[in-house]
Amino acid sequence: MQILILLVQIAILVGVVLLHVAYATYFERKIIGHMQVRMGPMLVGWHGLLQPIADGIKSFFKEDIIPEQADKPLFLAAPIICLVSMMVSLAVLPFAKGWALADINIGLLFIFAMSSLASYGIILAGWASNSKYTLLGGMRSMAQVISYEISLGLSLVGVMMLSGSLNLTQIVEAQGSSFTGMYIFTQPVAFFVFFVAMLAETNRVPFDLPEAETELVSGYCTEYSGMRYAMFFMAEYIGMFVMASIGVVCFLGGWNGPFNVPFFPPIWFILKVYLIMFVFIWIRATLPRYRYDQLMTIGWKLLIPLALGNIFFTGLVKIVIN
Amino acid sequence: MLSKFIFLYCALVIVITGILAVRFRNPVHSVLAVLVLFFHMAGLYLLLNAEFLAAIQIIVYAGAILVLYLFVLFLVNIRQEIKTERFVANHNISKFISFLVFLILIAVTQSFRLGTPGKWTTDAIRQATHTKALGIEIFTSYILPFEIIALILLVAVVGGILLAKQDKQEVVMAQKEGSGSLTRGGKK
Numbered sequence: 001m002q003i004l005i006l007l008v009q010i011a012i013l014v015g016v017v018l019l020h021v022a023y024a025t026y027f028e029r030k031i032i033g034h035m036q037v038r039m040g041p042m043l044v045g046w047h048g049l050l051q052p053i054a055d056g057i058k059s060f061f062k063e064d065i066i067p068e069q070a071d072k073p074l075f076l077a078a079p080i081i082c083l084v085s086m087m088v089s090l091a092v093l094p095f096a097k098g099w100a101l102a103d104i105n106i107g108l109l110f111i112f113a114m115s116s117l118a119s120y121g122i123i124l125a126g127w128a129s130n131s132k133y134t135l136l137g138g139m140r141s142m143a144q145v146i147s148y149e150i151s152l153g154l155s156l157v158g159v160m161m162l163s164g165s166l167n168l169t170q171i172v173e174a175q176g177s178s179f180t181g182m183y184i185f186t187q188p189v190a191f192f193v194f195f196v197a198m199l200a201e202t203n204r205v206p207f208d209l210p211e212a213e214t215e216l217v218s219g220y221c222t223e224y225s226g227m228r229y230a231m232f233f234m235a236e237y238i239g240m241f242v243m244a245s246i247g248v249v250c251f252l253g254g255w256n257g258p259f260n261v262p263f264f265p266p267i268w269f270i271l272k273v274y275l276i277m278f279v280f281i282w283i284r285a286t287l288p289r290y291r292y293d294q295l296m297t298i299g300w301k302l303l304i305p306l307a308l309g310n311i312f313f314t315g316l317v318k319i320v321i322n
Numbered sequence: 323m324l325s326k327f328i329f330l331y332c333a334l335v336i337v338i339t340g341i342l343a344v345r346f347r348n349p350v351h352s353v354l355a356v357l358v359l360f361f362h363m364a365g366l367y368l369l370l371n372a373e374f375l376a377a378i379q380i381i382v383y384a385g386a387i388l389v390l391y392l393f394v395l396f397l398v399n400i401r402q403e404i405k406t407e408r409f410v411a412n413h414n415i416s417k418f419i420s421f422l423v424f425l426i427l428i429a430v431t432q433s434f435r436l437g438t439p440g441k442w443t444t445d446a447i448r449q450a451t452h453t454k455a456l457g458i459e460i461f462t463s464y465i466l467p468f469e470i471i472a473l474i475l476l477v478a479v480v481g482g483i484l485l486a487k488q489d490k491q492e493v494v495m496a497q498k499e500g501s502g503s504l505t506r507g508g509k510k
Binding site for chain 1: 348350351354357373374377378380381384385386389390392393396451452453
């Protein structure tokens with residue numbers, strides 16, 4: 001019986017998140033459209049509201065092309081690895097008090113582990129397609145993920161030190177329900193490092209070098225078509241959602257808001273996640289792409305020293321206060 | 323019962339993927355077999371209530387070290403298998419020796435004894451959470467080994483930087499001398 005309830009919960013979570021992913025693309029196209037003084041999707045449904053569904057049906061019925069020289073099993077497995085590892089991290093997110101599928105002690109580490117696994121999907125897609133563009137995209141992604149994962153992890157160490165836990169629910173509770181209790185005020189440097197590293201981890205502009213369309217056609221997913229391409233797309237958006245949720249949980253006070261909403265407690269969490277997603281899209285519409293050496297310089301020479309300094313400073317303050 | 327089943331499954335997959343990692347012709351496939359192996363090792367750690375170790379196993383080994391292996395493989399780009407001459411003419415000798423080693427290992431397991439339980443029993447770890455238990459132990463009883471490891475890593479980092487810098491200096495010097503024999507291509 002318990003397993004059955006859990007299965008239903010998982011199905012609901014996956015369903016809601018997939019719907020969210022579909023409409024996140026709509027959200028993005030609309031916002032970028034308006035920022036560039038055009039309308040965005042308008043034709044399918046009222047103000048293009050059915051566009052994501054039309055896109056989904058279209059990619060589902062498209063032919064699944066596999067290149068002749070590709071390493072077939074890996075080519076087929078790569079998008080699945082990518083999507084599954086992103087989806088698994090959804091399980092530990094606390095959407096509201098008690099609204100986490102798996103409230104485990106190492107929630108934060110679990111998400112790091114899964115997001116590092118997702119990069120395998122991209123790397124293998126790049127290699128298995130047996131094309132120079134995809135290989136370059138895969139290699140870029142590999143180097144980028146390794147360098148930015150370090151600063152991402154180090155930036156959250158300050159949060160771990162303040163809350164004294166790796167459990168996401170406990171991190172939210174440690175921040176209290178007051179506005180000034182949010183860790184963004186006590187850990188501003190960590191939030192900056194986290195935000196930049198988050199953009200790089202999710203391969204978003206200005207760090208979207210793995211799929212830089214002006215130089216690499218479409219990067220690691222050049223050879224993919226139809227549903228498999230859509231899977232990479234979904235994985236990317238779920239990745240954005242997971243990273244934004246981590247930002248909300250660790251720095252913006254999680255599900256706490258100015259007042260409690262009855263019946264639907266996760267409302268503040270979702271609003272905050274959408275706020276971060278909006279900034280993601282805003283940055284995409286505003287900034288140009290970095291050069292590759294600039295990307296590496298920012299990662300290794302700016303973000304990692306900043307994060308390390310932040311850990312040292314946080315520890316020092318903690319000792320002085322105690 | 324269930325945990326025994328999971329242990330057997332993990333152990334079996336570890337052995338199979340270990341053999342596959344050696345047997346695969348394609349080095350990238352070998353690396354992937356090792357990736358699956360690491361996952362099942364993390365599973366074994368989870369069975370022992372060592373969830374922190376399991377997460378670190380995946381983050382460090384699967385997330386960083388194996389990716390670096392893949393990086394090297396992609397950069398080297400081995401098209402053809404490297405074939406070397408056999409060290410020993412008759413490979414039955416090596417089979418016999420490894421069989422003997424296997425027998426010795428089996429014999430050694432007979433003398434396996436359980437140690438006396440210390441401060442951290444399974445229940446104590448479960449109560450304090452594994453992360454906390456590990457942290458307390460590392461930073462109190464094992465602080466000296468921990469610091470020594472930190473020092474060794476620092477030496478390795480400094481050594482790595484030194485090697486990379488030297489390479490660059492050589493390139494610059496070669497350019498200054500004007501000898502057109504720049505084979506390493508340090509500068510575009």
